[in-house]
Amino acid sequence: MKILLIGANGQLGTDLLKVFRAAGDTVAPFTHVQLDVRSEERIANALAEARPDVVVSTAAFHRVEECETRQAHAFQVNGIGAMNLARLCKRAGATLVHYSTDYVFGGYKRSTPYTEEDLPAPISVYGASKVLGEHLIAAYTDSYFVIRTCGLYGIAGSSGKGGNFVETMLKKAAAGEAIRVVDDQILTPTYTADLAVVTRNLILTGKFGLYHVTSEGQCSWYEFTRYVFECAGIKAKLTPVKTSEFYSDVKRPAYSVLSKAKLRKAGLLMASWKDAIPRYLAERAQKMSVETAGLTGSR
Ligand SMILES: NC(=O)c1ccc[n+]([C@@H]2O[C@H](COP(=O)([O-])OP(=O)(O)OC[C@H]3O[C@@H](n4cnc5c(N)ncnc54)[C@H](OP(=O)(O)O)[C@@H]3O)[C@@H](O)[C@H]2O)c1
Numbered sequence: 151m152k153i154l155l156i157g158a159n160g161q162l163g164t165d166l167l168k169v170f171r172a173a174g175d176t177v178a179p180f181t182h183v184q185l186d187v188r189s190e191e192r193i194a195n196a197l198a199e200a201r202p203d204v205v206v207s208t209a210a211f212h213r214v215e216e217c218e219t220r221q222a223h224a225f226q227v228n229g230i231g232a233m234n235l236a237r238l239c240k241r242a243g244a245t246l247v248h249y250s251t252d253y254v255f256g257g258y259k260r261s262t263p264y265t266e267e268d269l270p271a272p273i274s275v276y277g278a279s280k281v282l283g284e285h286l287i288a289a290y291t292d293s294y295f296v297i298r299t300c301g302l303y304g305i306a307g308s309s310g311k312g313g314n315f316v317e318t319m320l321k322k323a324a325a326g327e328a329i330r331v332v333d334d335q336i337l338t339p340t341y342t343a344d345l346a347v348v349t350r351n352l353i354l355t356g357k358f359g360l361y362h363v364t365s366e367g368q369c370s371w372y373e374f375t376r377y378v379f380e381c382a383g384i385k386a387k388l389t390p391v392k393t394s395e396f397y398s399d400v401k402r403p404a405y406s407v408l409s410k411a412k413l414r415k416a417g418l419l420m421a422s423w424k425d426a427i428p429r430y431l432a433e434r435a436q437k438m439s440v441e442t443a444g445l446t447g448s449r
Pocket of ligand 1: 161
């Protein structure tokens with residue numbers, strides 16, 4: 151496949167680049183500085199240059215708190231940016247792959263996973279801006295995959311959020327800090343390396359549309375943290391707390407687990423969130439040992 155990858159140096163983008171290259175795809179990677187999805191001209195030029203079969207975009211403004219105060223920017227990037235990609239991909243005859251979020255749901259379900267047929271009902275500007283992006287893509291092209299995912303963590307760390315949740319927890323534990331994590335928000339943390347593999351396999355099915363793609367299973371942020379520490383062999387001062395104990399300008403869904411039934415029907419599977427953590431920790435350890443070897447070697 152010939153792929154134009156947007157947001158190529160982000161958390162998910164980094165793993166997508168690895169997966170596409172390992173599979174022998176021809177990839178034209180673009181960072182935010184090289185291509186801003188708000189610019190139709192930049193997108194058109196990149197399409198003309200790369201002539202891709204598929205455009206994969208991880209681009210998003212997803213600092214959830216900041217979206218509440220920079221609403222216009224959130225809608226520009228997550229809504230209009232997605233529309234620009236859809237319109238121009240349609241004109242160029244390319245398939246568009248775009249990522250959306252569990253935050254399109256506000257939490258009207260409490261214990262059964264949301265399906266692709268469930269009506270989005272966001273409770274934040276971020277969630278609403280991502281719903282707009284989803285609708286505009288469907289309005290402007292038929293040849294698309296919109297992949298809703300959840301709680302991403304990957305070895306590159308999220309460039310938009312500055313690191314990822316696992317790294318934040320490991321740093322706090324290493325510093326001996328008392329760690330308080332909510333146990334009343336239920337989700338499915340998802341390893342970007344797994345999401346990248348399934349993204350490629352989903353493209354190969356040719357079955358366009360909206361898909362929920364997260365790891366299997368569910369947990370609270372507290373359970374997730376506890377299991378990360380267990381797998382890493384760390385004893386930390388970890389306490390479960392309620393969302394109401396933290397002040398935030400943003401409302402977050404209490405339950406945002408996504409059903410993978412449609413993904414399974416397409417013949418694809420994701421590993422469980424518990425299975426992914428040891429693999430993430432192993433990849434992290436390997437990266438750190440390579441970095442240490444590099445430092446030692448340069449002396
Ligand atoms: N992280 C999560 O927990 C989570 C959960 C659900 C869904 N998602 C969705 O998954 C996707 C990937 O997330 P991620 O964790 O990989 O985030 P990330 O590391 O922040 O990656 C996003 C990439 O998009 C780039 N970007 C931002 N604004 C752009 C723009 N206007 N034009 C072009 N590129 C732009 C960023 O570059 P700069 O950093 O240089 O600006 C970055 O390379 C996003 O669509 C996000 O909404 C994420």
